[in-house]
Amino acid sequence: MTSIKNKIDQLRKNILKYEYFYHKLDQPIVSDAEYDYLLHKLYNLELKNKQFITADSPTQKIGSNLSNKFQKITHFSPMLSLDNTFNVQGYLDFETRIKKFLNVNLEISLCCELKIDGIAISIIYEEGIFIRAATRGDGYKGENITVNAKMIKSIPLKLTGCDIPKRLEIRGEVFMLKSDFLELNEISQIEKNKSFSNPRNAAAGSLRHIDPKITAERKLMFFCHGCDFFSEIEKFTTHYERLMQCSVWGLPVNKEMKNCSNYTEVFDFYKKIEKKRHVFNFDIDGIVVKVNSLELQNKLGFNSKSPRWAIALKFSSLERITRLNSVKFQV
Ligand code: NAD
Incomplete structure (x- = not known):
């Protein structure tokens, strides 16, 4: 028992250190694959030894502590993480779980999207006007990056069209094009003898830069992948319809998405996207599968860290360490 406790403590210590470098300094010191592998290992150890689970374990927390550079904003509803899997069984378990929870045996309509490797933000529009923006932060409170987000050209400051709710929350991903x-790295190397490790970290550093002029220069981009209408009466019944409406209002929504009705269609979409992932001028690290019906999403709700109605099917990354080869996604 002591040796299991020691293993858990050591894993937590390493994971917290990696999170500090990744979230706080935007300078990861291990690959995402290495991080994911250690987190899964800790999760499985805790699952078998529940007496050692603590509220501050990395398996129970979202994101990281907030930077003092920005004011804090409390989210209207928590900005959670996503449950994820690298293998077919993990996905099939997700489907079984939701059907069991909903007590249904029929196929459930699913909306599949790209998993953009960027920084999650929330934007509030009131009467169609951009009011404020925040990072995900620790899931409950985020950093007020309103001024910086206004520098991103693809985020409209005013929505166009009709039926815009009084208040609208848009959630999505800020990212940097690979080109x-x-x-940026070429210039940074010449001028400062420094470079960013990947587009995600460059985007995070640029979005949370103390000088919004620098944010503007870095040409960040945005894709919307979720929204909340704050309305009792809503004409839409699915997540897909909502995103289509967002696009009509002028918000950028990625077109690579598909409504699927069974796991064969989900895997076909996954394989198609994995094949062409290098064609995209932005990084993706998998696909996200969401229960399409808003009513079913409401019934499924959330657990402490993620919604029960979604899962990320991650790609076996090129930088993946050899240990993970045994759990490679095979369909
Ligand atoms: P995550 O990045 O695996 O997934 C959750 C996020 O996906 C959401 O917050 C959301 O913003 C984003 N997302 C992208 N496309 C989406 C879409 N279409 N629909 C919905 N959401 C979408 O989980 P996380 O909790 O944000 O971060 C953990 C990840 O960060 C790890 O899996 C790891 O890869 C990386 N990380 C790496 C290190 C390191 O040292 N390398 C350290 C900490 C975290």
């Missing part, structure tokens, strides 16, 4: 990242 802009290469250009």
Whole structure:
């Protein structure tokens, strides 16, 4: 028992250190695959030894502590993480779980999207006007990055069209194009003898830069992948319809998405996207599968860290360490 406790403590210590470098300094010191592998290992150890689970364990927390550079904003509803899997069984378990929870045996309509490797933000519009933006932060409170987010050209400051709710929350991903990242690193290497490790970290550093002029220069981009209408009466019944409406109002929504009705269609979409992932001028690290019906999403709700109605199917990364080869996604 002591040796299991020691193993858990050591894993937590390493994971917290990696999170500090990743979230706080935007300078990861291990690959995402290495981090994911250690977190899964800790999760499985805790699952078998529940007496050692503590509220501050990395398996129970979202994101990281907030930076003092920005004011804090409390989210209207928590900005959670996503449950994830690298293998077919993990996905099938997700489907079984939701059907059991909902007590249904029929196929459930699913909306599949790209998993953009960026920084999650929330934007509040009131009467169609951009009011404020925040990072995900620790899931409950985020950093007020309103001024910086206004520098991102693809985020409209005013929505266009009709039926815009009084208050609208948009959630999505801020990211940097691979071509802009290469250009930025080239200049940064010459001028400062420094470079960013990947487009995600460059985007995070640029979005949370103390000088919004720098944010503007870095040419960040945005894709919307979720929203809340704050309305009792809503004409839409699915997540897909909501995103289509967001697009009509002028918000950028990625077109690579598909409504699927069974796991064969989900895996076909996964395989198609994995094949062409290098064609995209932005990084993706998998696909996200969401229960399409808003009513079913409401019934499924959330657990402490993620919604029960969604899962990320992650790609076996090119930088993946050899240990993970045994759990490679095979369909
Ligand atoms: P995550 O990045 O695996 O997934 C959750 C996020 O996906 C959401 O917050 C959301 O913003 C984003 N997302 C992208 N596309 C989406 C879409 N279409 N629909 C919904 N959400 C979408 O989990 P996380 O909790 O944000 O971060 C953990 C991840 O960060 C790890 O899996 C790891 O890869 C990385 N990380 C790496 C290190 C390191 O040292 N390398 C350290 C900490 C975290």
